[in-house]
Amino acid sequence: MLMRSTSTLLAALVAASLFSGCNKENAPAAGATATTPTAPAASASGEPTPDTVVATYGDGQKITFGELNEQLQEPLANLEKQKFQMRRQGLDNLVTRRLVEGEAKKRGVTVEQLFKAEVEDKVPQPTEEEMKQVFEANKERMEKGATFEKKKAEIVDFLNGSRRQQRAGEFIESLRSNANIKVTLPEPPKPPVVRKTVAATGAAKGPENAPITIVEFSDFQCPYCSRANESVDQVMKAYPTQVRLVFRHFPLEIHAQAPKASEAALCAQDQGKFWEMHDKLFANQRALEIPQLKGYAKELGLDTAKFNKCLDDGAKASIVQADLADGQKAGVNGTPAFFINGILLSGAQPFEEFKSVIDAELQPKK
Known part of the structure; x- marks a missing residue:
């Protein structure tokens, strides 16, 4: 039986892991109310020009788009970095997908058949000793009354899944290493270095x-x-x-x-x-x-x-x-x-x- 469908298999093997983090929920900040009586002037990039007024407050006081960007320099730079990383990961995934599809076409087989030959058929079945080692290492976390015979099928699935993933990774890496891949995606400009004082205690x-x-x-x-x-x-x-x-x-x-x-x-x-x-x-x-x-x-x-x-x-x-x-x-x-x-x-x-x-x-x- 094949491991997964073509689309699911490829997605699992080359899916992007966005480099992000856990964040607190932030309430909207109170303060000046932005006013946009007319459409702001835009630069060539589609953003407002630095001198575009983005908010007014008090007795005609103004905040410009340039001042806003200056205030948010560090988080905006991080955002640009994340956008680059997302594109870079997406580019890697696209290259990998096309290499896999190209290899399948060259051999005259489907992607499913290719992965059966290069992954499924090359993964050895776990031995009884290997399965018992996994059971012994994890039995304290299992439900009361769990036995090796009851858990044997789960252990086989676990070991086979891990080995398939490893073998698939090796196969994809072999395709990539022989493909003369050159990435010319431009990186965003590096922001000025900002250092913060943080105690190294712990x-x-x-x-x-x-x-x-x-x-x-x-x-x-x-x-x-x-x-x-x-x-x-x-x-x-x-x-x-x-x-x-x-x-x-x-x-x-x-x-x-x-x-x-x-x-x-x-x-x-x-x-x-x-x-x-x-x-x-x-x-x-x-x-x-x-x-x-x-x-x-x-x-x-x-x-x-x-x-x-x-x-x-x-x-x-x-x-x-x-x-x-x-x-x-x-x-x-x-x-x-x-x-x-x-x-x-x-x-x-x-x-x-x-x-x-x-x-x-x-x-x-x-």
Whole structure:
């Protein structure tokens, strides 16, 4: 049986992951009322010219489009970057789709037949031993009375799905590597570098004297924060002696379980297991109720009596609130947010975005 239909299969393999983040809901700001008695003058780009009046207030006071852009320089630059990344990802997906369709046409087969030959038929079936290893590693999280025989079909589906995805990725990468792809999509101009002062206090990894310090503001319930972990891991592997990572907490109002999850990580930190709990929480973002947090402490081998008291007493709530306040003061309004030597990188960005900032920071200063 084929894994998926043509369109679903291709969409799954080359779908764009927009580099974004979790955001708080912001109420409209009170203040001046915009007035547009006539259509504003437009520049060649279709936007109003800088001297176009976009609002009036008081006794004939005016605000121009240029003044508005100056006020919003940083978020507008981030928006342009996100638009570029969206187009870049879309371009990659379009190239991949056409390469797959071209390969199928060259072989005289359908896309479904191509993926059956290159993916389905090349994925080995899991062995009994492999299935038992998966069962043993996950049985504590299964419902009461779960047995290997009852879960066997689910385990087979899990292993086959993972292996199909890996094999499909390898096949697509082989097509791309032989296609002499050249991307000429123009990048937006880089905005002026703005540095903000952010205290590097909290759980950390990497050398204390590293020339690059990344302060991450994150929310354990935010899926974009979990997605960003892959890029952060790449950074730490690529710059083992040059980057220090500091984790700070920024639980959003829209994520009810995030504050207590942050407290759980800090309670685990008291026992030297912050990063282990960090990974556990991100791996189980849909299971962050207090009983589950206590279960993770047990799985990690913590002193559960101390951990449970710390969590129940709210002993770490003030630290979480202090991190939240510092993040807001620095201009964080969504997660994840990274300050690389004070330079803000917002959202679940790819490794290349981190690398661009880090490499520039490592260049000798003139």
